[in-house]
């Protein structure tokens with residue numbers, strides 16, 4: 493088959509990924525940082541991410557479901573663990589019984605189901621987020637001594653905000669730990685690590701900040717961008733005063749200037765919130781997005797880089813803090829939304 497070179501590429505910075513994990517591991521104090529790699533490592537590619545983080549010393553990996561566990565199982569080194577955050581349904585049991593991964597037990601039905609296997613597991617406590625997890629009442633009522641529990645964990649709902657809920661969840665978690673004991677305890681996601689020592693316990697579970705997310709001021713200077721969406725110019729044209737650009741004519745030229753049409757669009761996850769707000773970069777030169785983002789095309793102003801031409805490459809400004817402000821999307825949506833048309837490459 494003849495290779496067809498892609499018009500959209502996602503450049504992934506392996507050094508930045510490792511530096512981010514080391515930063516989060518260091519900030520976790522005496523606790524060790526794991527890595528949330530659900531949703532294909534937030535869209536970056538879970539196998540590559542696992543291999544790189546293992547080489548740096550990361551040992552605990554968190555996926556959402558058993559399909560994701562299977563994806564990375566054969567890449568685990570000795571001493572590494574996978575936790576399946578969404579738990580174990582009845583229909584997961586045939587695979588779970590032969591898998592190297594362990595379920596995070598989220599309700600009492602899962603506890604009864606898993607207890608019979610005698611295999612290792614984690615336990616999720618509902619400390620007030622009311623998503624998945626066992627309520628403190630049920631934790632206190634049950635005799636956990638027959639289960640082989642590795643991590644007892646809970647999850648913070650608002651770690652990226654300075655609100656009383658963080659401390660309330662911390663207290664609920666500590667109370668519940670009187671009644672259920674595992675080998676290790678874990679509470680914090682990326683933003684939770686920045687809340688300080690009381691939130692660290694034995695292991696932490698960062699996801700977003702590994703991949704460049706900065707949901708806490710402490711990360712603005714230390715966490716580095718990992719994912720850089722790149723695309724090619726398909727056409728260059730000159731606008732005259734009054735010329736309009738794109739669907740519904742959301743940009744009208746007030747001066748004569750050149751524009752470039754790029755081979756990326758909202759089908760790639762560069763959503764319409766970037767219309768008239770986003771920026772692309774050619775080296776350091778900023779190229780503002782003009783008009784609506786289309787499904788497969790974007791127009792940018794190249795007044796400041798008039799030498800750009802067909803087949804040249806440009807990079808989306810995708811610092812997650814900045815891109816979130818431009819688009820109105822969350823940092824999570826920005827990183828997980830990058831689509832399948834991107835050729836992902838590590839550099």
Ligand SMILES: *Cc1c(COP(=O)(O)O)cnc(C)c1O
Nearest residue numbers: 528647681682697698699700701
């Ligand atoms: C996704 C997730 C994490 C990682 O959260 P980030 O905010 O991305 O750091 C940690 N723990 C649980 C239970 C999760 O679902």
